[in-house]
Amino acid sequence: MMIHLPAVNVSKLTQRIKHAALGMFNLNDSKWGREGEKPSQDGADLPPVPPSSSPNDSQDKPSYQAPQGNKRPNEGPPDLDELWRDFNQKLGGIFGGAKDKGRQPPNFGGNNGGGNGNGNGGGFQPDMKSAGKGAVLVAAVAALIWFGTGFFIVQEGQQAVITRFGEIKGTREAGFNWRLPYPIERHETVALTQLRSIEIGRGTTVQGTGLKDSSMLTQDENIVDIKFTVQYRLKSAADFLFQNRNPDDAVTKAAESAIREVVGKGAMDTVLNKDRESIQRDVLASIQAQMDRYKTGIHVQTVNIQNVQPPEPVQAAFDDALKAGQDRDRLKNEGQAYANDVVPRAKGTAARLKEEADGYKANVIARAEGDAQRFKSIQVEYSKAPQVTRDRLYLDTMQQIYSNVTKVVVDSKQGNNLLYLPLDKIMQLTAAGTSTANGTTDTNAVANASSATPATPIAPANTTDSRSRDTSRSR
Structure with a gap:
């Protein structure tokens, strides 16, 4: 069966659906389910009085009284036929159809005592055109809802995998996404940044x-x-x-x-x-x-x-071996530290001794060369005046000798005075003088020895004759 739908304005159709739904499903409406009814005149539309089955029943039961005005009996809820009629009327009004105000509710219980089904007891014939339009509308709404299920949100740090009938079709990053609805496509989200x-x-x-x-x-x-x-x-x-x-x-x-x-x-x-x-x-x-x-x-x-x-069974033995290894490493480190301290010091001492030896060598060589040059100069002068040069050399030598030794002057002509000689101090000074590198004597030790020696009276110098002077020169 082909259904041809007329062109419908979407905005107007939406408004009609809204008003119809409010009017159709509002339970607070006093006329809900009775919109198609007209006010009865002279009780024309009232239901007929049911006949009494026997005279006794009419005496025992109260007589049926028709409601007055627009009131229904007992004011009960609307029945199914009225709901069906109102639904068809409102659905026809939504799609532009005329409301069938004269149509009676369906008689689901027979023809009300008549056998031909005419009059008020006739059956209800629904509007197929309006029903088809309603079915299409319901299908469209269901399709929109179905397509809306394809929207999904991927949270930050996640990624969605899209599958179509089990086959991977791609991935979606964080944000608002859409896929074909289930069961065509599905998605599974996975947290990528989760550790x-x-x-x-x-x-x-x-x-x-x-x-x-x-x-x-x-x-x-x-x-x-x-x-x-x-x-x-x-x-x-x-x-x-x-x-x-x-x-x-x-x-x-x-x-x-x-x-x-x-x-x-x-x-x-x-x-x-x-x-x-x-x-x-x-x-x-x-x-x-x-x-x-x-x-x-x-x-x-x-x-x-x-x-x-x-493993735990050998933990104690392993601890002992580990301790021995640690002691080995400790002793090794201590020996290395001692070597690092001694070796540089020994190298420094050796370098210093080498420098001192080089300096001494240079000093001795220079002094020897100087003495040789001086000897050559003296030799020239000696050849000119041998005696004078000899005396000069003698005096210089005596001056050099006497300036580095302790001298004790004794006047033998003064008398037989007891003289104390500090031999122990003199020996110490002599030993100290020989141990020095340059052959000089400590002046402080000499001073101490001189101070420890008692004062000895020294006779005034005697005048020497020319013969003693000549004798000293002859030496």
Whole structure:
């Protein structure tokens, strides 16, 4: 059946629907369900008085009285036929149809005593044209509501994956988006910026081995317990949803495989004493490589090693060995510190002695060269006056000798006075003078020795004759 709809103004149609709905479904209206009725005149439209079945019934029951005016009997709620009639009239008025004011409510109970169905007992014939328009309107509203279900909002930090009959059609970023309604298309949102964490090595005992799941085998066939956490984010929502079944389990298996690979390449001492940052970098790189190989859409953020220790049964022995190793390192560091202190000092002393030796060498050579030059000069003068030069050299030598020794002057002609000579002080001064580099005597020691020596009377100088002077010169 083809239904041809006339052109309808949308704005007017909306207003009509609004007014019709208000009038149709307003329960506070006193005329709700009775809009099509007219005021009865002389009781023409009133329902007929039901006939009495027997004379006794008419005596026992009260006689039926017709309502007066516009009042219905008992003022009861409207029946279904009145609601159906009002609905058809208002629906016809919405689409421009004329209200059928003379149409009677349907007689669902027969023809009211008549067999031909004429008169007031005739059946009700609905308006098919108005009903078709109403069905189209209801379908249009349902279609609008259905299309409206395709709108959705993606929160900040999330990403939505659109699937059409199970096939991935794209992704939607944060904001207000639309897709084809269900069941054509669906969407699933995934939090990309959420930081997820998984703990590896919880200490659960593995059946059959008696070891914990955190136990790892090293290269030198020792066992260590390692506990660490893996933190990761999502970089592809589509891969995360459709390329793996259980992402957390995949990360756990990859982390266990990576840590066993890294620990198995090193000895026990290396694993326990090695820098943890290097182990964390190696484990992170291995986990990320496995995640990329299987296209899980997971980006490993960090790997944090919390604890590395030997198994509990050998913990005491390991602590002793660790303490011995620490003592070894301490003694080694102390020896290195002593070497760092002594070696530079010895090198400095050697350099100083070398410089002093070089200076002494230069001084001796210069003095020898000077003495040689002086000897050459004296030789020239000596050849001119040998005796005078000889006396001059003698006097200079005596002056140099007597200026560096302690002198005791004794006058033998004064008498037989007791003379005290401080031999011990003189010997000390002599030893001190020989130990000095330049051969000079400490003046303070000489002064002390002189002060300790008692004053000795010195006779006045005697005049020497020319013979004693000549004798001294002859020497």
